[in-house]
Amino acid sequence: MTGPRYPELIAKLPSSVPFVGPEVQERQRGAPFLARLGANESVFGPSPFAVAAMQDTAGQCWQYADATNYDLIHAISAHMRVRPDNIIIGEGIDALLGYLVRLLVAPGDPVVTSDGAYPTFNYHVVGYGGTLHKVPFKNDHEDIDALMAKAAEVDAKIVYLSNPDNPMGSWHSGAKIEKALEALPDGTLLLLDEAYIEFAPSGTAPDIDANDPRIIRMRTFSKAYGMAGARVGYGIGAPDLIKSFDKVRNHFGMSRISQAGALAAYEDTAWLDEVIELAANARDRIGTIAKANGLTPLPSATNFVTVDCGADGAFAKAVLAGLIQEGVFVRMPFVSPGDRCIRISAGRPSDLDIFGAALPKALATARG
Amino acid sequence: MTGPRYPELIAKLPSSVPFVGPEVQERQRGAPFLARLGANESVFGPSPFAVAAMQDTAGQCWQYADATNYDLIHAISAHMRVRPDNIIIGEGIDALLGYLVRLLVAPGDPVVTSDGAYPTFNYHVVGYGGTLHKVPFKNDHEDIDALMAKAAEVDAKIVYLSNPDNPMGSWHSGAKIEKALEALPDGTLLLLDEAYIEFAPSGTAPDIDANDPRIIRMRTFSKAYGMAGARVGYGIGAPDLIKSFDKVRNHFGMSRISQAGALAAYEDTAWLDEVIELAANARDRIGTIAKANGLTPLPSATNFVTVDCGADGAFAKAVLAGLIQEGVFVRMPFVSPGDRCIRISAGRPSDLDIFGAALPKALATARG
Numbered sequence: 001m002t003g004p005r006y007p008e009l010i011a012k013l014p015s016s017v018p019f020v021g022p023e024v025q026e027r028q029r030g031a032p033f034l035a036r037l038g039a040n041e042s043v044f045g046p047s048p049f050a051v052a053a054m055q056d057t058a059g060q061c062w063q064y065a066d067a068t069n070y071d072l073i074h075a076i077s078a079h080m081r082v083r084p085d086n087i088i089i090g091e092g093i094d095a096l097l098g099y100l101v102r103l104l105v106a107p108g109d110p111v112v113t114s115d116g117a118y119p120t121f122n123y124h125v126v127g128y129g130g131t132l133h134k135v136p137f138k139n140d141h142e143d144i145d146a147l148m149a150k151a152a153e154v155d156a157k158i159v160y161l162s163n164p165d166n167p168m169g170s171w172h173s174g175a176k177i178e179k180a181l182e183a184l185p186d187g188t189l190l191l192l193d194e195a196y197i198e199f200a201p202s203g204t205a206p207d208i209d210a211n212d213p214r215i216i217r218m219r220t221f222s223k224a225y226g227m228a229g230a231r232v233g234y235g236i237g238a239p240d241l242i243k244s245f246d247k248v249r250n251h252f253g254m255s256r257i258s259q260a261g262a263l264a265a266y267e268d269t270a271w272l273d274e275v276i277e278l279a280a281n282a283r284d285r286i287g288t289i290a291k292a293n294g295l296t297p298l299p300s301a302t303n304f305v306t307v308d309c310g311a312d313g314a315f316a317k318a319v320l321a322g323l324i325q326e327g328v329f330v331r332m333p334f335v336s337p338g339d340r341c342i343r344i345s346a347g348r349p350s351d352l353d354i355f356g357a358a359l360p361k362a363l364a365t366a367r368g
Numbered sequence: 369m370t371g372p373r374y375p376e377l378i379a380k381l382p383s384s385v386p387f388v389g390p391e392v393q394e395r396q397r398g399a400p401f402l403a404r405l406g407a408n409e410s411v412f413g414p415s416p417f418a419v420a421a422m423q424d425t426a427g428q429c430w431q432y433a434d435a436t437n438y439d440l441i442h443a444i445s446a447h448m449r450v451r452p453d454n455i456i457i458g459e460g461i462d463a464l465l466g467y468l469v470r471l472l473v474a475p476g477d478p479v480v481t482s483d484g485a486y487p488t489f490n491y492h493v494v495g496y497g498g499t500l501h502k503v504p505f506k507n508d509h510e511d512i513d514a515l516m517a518k519a520a521e522v523d524a525k526i527v528y529l530s531n532p533d534n535p536m537g538s539w540h541s542g543a544k545i546e547k548a549l550e551a552l553p554d555g556t557l558l559l560l561d562e563a564y565i566e567f568a569p570s571g572t573a574p575d576i577d578a579n580d581p582r583i584i585r586m587r588t589f590s591k592a593y594g595m596a597g598a599r600v601g602y603g604i605g606a607p608d609l610i611k612s613f614d615k616v617r618n619h620f621g622m623s624r625i626s627q628a629g630a631l632a633a634y635e636d637t638a639w640l641d642e643v644i645e646l647a648a649n650a651r652d653r654i655g656t657i658a659k660a661n662g663l664t665p666l667p668s669a670t671n672f673v674t675v676d677c678g679a680d681g682a683f684a685k686a687v688l689a690g691l692i693q694e695g696v697f698v699r700m701p702f703v704s705p706g707d708r709c710i711r712i713s714a715g716r717p718s719d720l721d722i723f724g725a726a727l728p729k730a731l732a733t734a735r736g
Binding site: 213 | 370371372373374375376377378381382383384385386387389391392395404407409410411412413414419422423426427428429430431432433434435436438459460462463466470471472473474477495525526554555556557581582590594595596597598599606608609611612614615616618619620621622623624625626629
């Protein structure tokens, strides 16, 4: 009586989790967090219209969702002035990243990203047997020139770039991204992750033809739209690539409730504007708290602030542990030298009061 | 300026959709369906407690879901008397099928199923480059002996069996499934799809140790629990296999709203019992309507009735077209000789009134 037989690629994969969620930590510590500022969720919540739409749809969830995502695609199409066949909707950017990697990366195929960039993308690349080539951040920014050079050197299938980037919160101008396309090797797809683009200054999004076959852009309802737990992301790209998602995607994988919520959220631009302002205020407040405690907030075009703790990774880790001890859920998803930092998501004033009270204690403990 | 480069396996895949959804057909016909009886959705809806739980959670969907699905896993664990590490939760059975195929099927690996069984499973097998071997239905039942014999012949990685089965609605006793395990070849995993098990007579579910490494069972909140559009399914299997899903799954892929709804639905056994009774009444009514029109309803242990139209596939197709013309969404996902049938989902009395009025017209048109 034997068990199933795994292919070699699968047998070698670790049973890993890219992130440990706050609920797991809460069960371990035996108490809920007092402030949830670790996953760049939008604590300001979704648009009230989105909440109402989801509540109205709850009783209708006996129906499978529209597998073509027609309504949401057409709303995005009208707003972004791209054609419906330039748009793919998926169960969050995470699912779309998985589909994209599956579409392009065969075992051994090279993929380029920054060392310390989004772990879930790396998880998918490794999961499909791709070979990751990592380029260091430069002055706390993703190094576009080095990414393109590495892509050319290894003949990459995909080069990943997030703008604004997570976890540093830094950003490049749209013009610089446009220029990077000139250096993109033939046959390499630029995967531009714009999960935080709504928070960024005007001019951060590049002006690129949606039909350009060299690039796919990904955006999400998880951040500025406050719907991380509803799982809605989208990609913008050339019709051939977009259509190819139909080869691998889970066609009926979308929640009908989430579809309705995302549509209402997308149309409520006033709420989006308000969240962007609330996040900007929160960034300022986090910066003020950090400076008052002798730490250095890094500039951010996102809904979080990366705070330089001014010493090495061990020290930042101790500060993080102290914050968690005080009931503040934060993370430090960094590699050296970024690991001198901790990352604080934009919170409500009440959340940041808790953070502000916890930080001096955490620092005192970390400094022994 | 070239586009991305697809691996050979992907380049050869069709951009296909396993099912065309009713919304697509509604847009094509320019009018909504009057009765939605084609996808075996539970038109009776989810438990009112599940609806309330989802409504209460809508405003909290700014939080990612608990990636470990702790609460739902522990509820299922307690109810089914299996350990938490015997359970995997996923974004519907469709997603779990995709993960399972990815875990076990390398290009060229053989997989066995019945000819005419669940197309989405086949979609995943083909998508990962597996080789499908299909066994005919026997007397409108999945042919367990032939499935096991074929699995042995081709040295299958997986053999798929649904019980009760879709699309015929037929079923085998749990004792027969238990006995089938004796004939299962070494190294072949039995994938037992129990999506409709709640509707089946007592004794249809086999009594199998959840730690048996030879089998994985899949169940869903899409059918009896009325939450198809919320995307929650689960698998029961040996801990090694269950843990391996962490190698490939979208850890944060669950909707937080759906998690809350599924938990409340699972605990509302009174609603489940009511739905099972409503579905039984609907099956009787569909049978009565079919017989009154000279057609033969097949026995069913599900929330649908497969109706033998008494002639060939072309005739059944004409009947189906007539029903759709009359505003009744139904399907005939069959291969010969099953394609003499159409499939009607259990509806409310008002839905079946519409079906009952439409069927004579559809038959008259089909008979020319």
